[in-house]
Structure formats: structure tokens, C-alpha cells
Amino acid sequence: METRQKAPIGRPRGFDTDEALERAMRVFWEQGYEGASLTDLTSAMGITRTSMxxxxxxxxxxxxxxxxxxxxxxxxxxxxxxxxxxARQVATAFLGGSVRASTQPGCPAGCLGVQGALAAGDPGRNARDALVTWRNEGIALLHDRFRRAVDEGDLSSDLDPGLLARYLMTVANGIAVQAAGGATREDLQLVADMALSGWPSP
Amino acid sequence: METRQKAPIGRPRGFDTDEALERAMRVFWEQGYEGASLTDLTSAMGITRTSMxxxxxxxxxxxxxxxxxxxxxxxxxxxxxxxxxxARQVATAFLGGSVRASTQPGCPAGCLGVQGALAAGDPGRNARDALVTWRNEGIALLHDRFRRAVDEGDLSSDLDPGLLARYLMTVANGIAVQAAGGATREDLQLVADMALSGWPSP
DNA sequence: AAACATAAGTATCGATCGGTACTGAATGAC
DNA sequence: GTCATTCAGTACCGATCGATACTTATGTTT
Known part of the structure; x- marks a missing residue:
């Protein structure tokens, strides 16, 4: 049985979905879920409501x-x-990446996963919950990595990999809040460095 | 000339403004500026729109x-x-207070100064800016205190009091984000302790 | 009592919200 | 060609947004 690959029937789409999604992402990033109206979104995406x-x-x-x-x-x-x-390099890369992403020129300041929907009314509850899950998945990712680091002897078995993971995510979240308020990349990198100065040595 | 102290003319207010404001604060805290509608607010305050x-x-x-x-x-x-x-006690009290306030039973999780309006559309810009100012004032407060600590010899003059202040606010903001996502008081106190482990000794 | 001042309640304003019929345009299949 | 299918645009839906006349109620002052 051959599966037809290309040339779907009907009128072809007149816009690039990736490009449109990229622009929508930025609107959500900048204004949050509730603050971004369909008019804001579609006009930034360059398409009509129907197409969206x-x-x-x-x-x-x-x-x-x-x-x-x-x-x-x-x-x-x-x-x-x-x-x-x-583990230390993981932590350094994570916080450094967080600083850079939250202060990227040409992009909204802060982090979509934080300011997209931190608190919301009824219509935004699902968006808020999606971000809670998203942040928890980030912690889980770090948690797994630090468990491995303990197994490999890279981290002392006295340490709680879950705590280390939550610590990093907490600092990254704080960096995002500060960036949203206008803190500069240099300021925040110093903060990240200081947060790493408490990291357990080898 | 005697100034009349009590009994203002006209019909007296039928509700307690402090009580009403307290309830409004909680709605904003829980749902954010844009997520809190006037209907949400006034029904929680127990008054009509007109009275508000x-x-x-x-x-x-x-x-x-x-x-x-x-x-x-x-x-x-x-x-x-x-x-x-x-200075160390200031830092400890600040982060500990942030953990407790963000996980206070009977109150919304997180911090109004963070989740009240982190990102917003046009109608919420002023609220967002008010919170940016609020957080910066918090940093300024700590900054002043740590400058004094340097003067008093309580902190080494090698250290940057502005950085220490921003560091603490950043961690507190991260704690607020994590609390908004459901992190427990115990989890966050451990995070705060870890953040303090990087604090400059004596 | 009458006159006055303020609060509370009703009913609504125009604007905007997210979402959707409906109509015409553009393509592939036949 | 003809038909089927999908996309794009207009115009609009009911609901809700923040905010306000306007009326009624409840006080103090005289």
C-alpha cells in the first residue's frame, strides 16, 4: 500500500506555519497568555483568525x-x-543558558515558561497548568541527570539530586523574573555565578 | 478654628474598606491583574462595582x-x-520570609509582586510596571542595607552590595515562581538554605 | 420637619473577548 | 473542462470586559 506523500488536494496553504508559530510564540512570550488577544496574535502572524x-x-x-x-x-x-x-558543568551551562535566553536581543525579555501564565483567571488555567508541568519537566530532566552523576561518583551520595535540580530551576526562574523587569545580561550572569558558588565542590 | 473630627456628612459607607481591600488583594494575588475581572473582584469584596x-x-x-x-x-x-x-542574618531572614510568605496556608501560593503581572497586554502595562518598580525597590532596600554592612565591616569591601541584593531578590523571585507551581514550604526552605550556602562567610 | 450630601443598587454603555457561519478563491482528481 | 476539497476573507455571534448614568436609600445638618 503506497502512502501518498506530497501534493495534498485542495488549495495549498498561503503562509508558512513555522513562521507564523514563531511569531505567535513571541507575542505570548511578551504579553502572556491572557494578555495576548487573538487580534494581537493573528496580526503578528500575518494571517486571519480563520486561518489560525x-x-x-x-x-x-x-x-x-x-x-x-x-x-x-x-x-x-x-x-x-x-x-x-x-554535574557542575551541567549547572553552569544551565544557568548560563537561562541568562542568555532571558536576555536575548531581539527577543522578549524573560522566559515564556514563567511569564506566559504564572497566575491566571479561569480562561487561562490550562495555560498556567501547562507551564507548571513544563517547569516540573525541566526539574525532572536535571534530577535524572544528577542521579546519574551520583551513580557515576561525580556527585557525593550525601547530596540530594532532587534538591540540586529544584535549586537550579528556582534560580533560573528568578533570573527570568529579573530579566522581565529589565535586568541586564551582565547583572544576571553575575547572579548566576554567585548561585553556582554554593555548588558542592567535586 | 475647630476641625470637625468625626461623623462625616452624607450616608456612611456600608462596608469596611480594609476588609474589602484585603479580599481584592487576594484575588489579584491568585489570578493576576489581567486574570482578575471586576466581577471576580467585587463579588469577593462583597460590594458592587459602583461602590468599588x-x-x-x-x-x-x-x-x-x-x-x-x-x-x-x-x-x-x-x-x-x-x-x-x-548581613548574613538579613539574607537568611529575607529568604526565609519569602519562603513562608509564598507558601502561607490560607493564602494564594506565590508572590503578588511577581505573579500579579509579570507579562501583560496593553491594559496591564501599568500594573506590570508597578511590579517592576516594586521589585526594584526591594533590591534597593537590600542594597542600602548591605552598603551599611560594608561600612560597618560586617561585609568585606571586596564584595558588591548591589550584586548581593540582586542575588537575594532573584532567588526570592524564583522561590515565588516555584511556590506558584505547587512546591512545598519544606522543599523551598531547603532551596533557600542552599542559596545561602554560597553567602560570603563572615 | 426640610435641605443637603454621600453611598448603594440597577441597568446599561461602547469596546473587546474568543470563536464561527458563510462566501469566494485556488488547487488536485477525474 | 467538471467536481471535490481545502484555504482565505468578511462579517458576525453571544459573552464578557472595564466603566458609568441614573435612581433610590440613608445618613447629618439646619
């Missing part, structure tokens, strides 16, 4: 897809950090 | 007054911490 609903579902689905794109784009420093050879 | 506008101005004014009340209430640990005798 056809291509992405609804506002909530669009937000989820924007968050996925954010994870694989601006927030990709997270998984990348876990590939560093030692 | 007469007593507080408008939604933005109400938010500012709720923030003031928050500063003097749940967030009063801030100024209290600066009265501790040593």
Missing part, C-alpha cells in the same frame, strides 16, 4: 504549540546542559 | 492599593529582614 483556527485549533492549542517551539528553540539550552560531562 | 469605583478609583488604583497592603502585610518580612544585625 484551521491551522492550529484554538488559542489554547496555539499556546501549547508555541511552548513546544519555545522548548526546542530558545529553551533548548536545557537539554543541552544535561549533556555536559560533570 | 467610589472607594478605590478604578481597577488600576485598586491594584496599586492592594499592592501597598501586600507590602505592609504578607511582604513585610522584607523591611523586617533589613533590621537583622548582620
Amino acid at each position: 483556527y484551521a491551522a492550529f485549533g484554538n488559542k489554547e492549542d496555539l499556546f501549547r504549540k508555541a511552548l513546544e517551539r519555545y522548548t526546542e528553540g530558545p529553551a533548548s539550552y536545557g537539554v543541552r546542559a544535561t549533556r555536559e560531562p560533570t | 469605583y467610589a472607594a478605590f478609583g478604578n481597577k488600576e488604583d485598586l491594584f496599586r492599593k492592594a499592592l501597598e497592603r501586600y507590602t505592609e502585610g504578607p511582604a513585610s518580612y522584607g523591611v523586617r529582614a533589613t533590621r537583622e544585625p548582620t
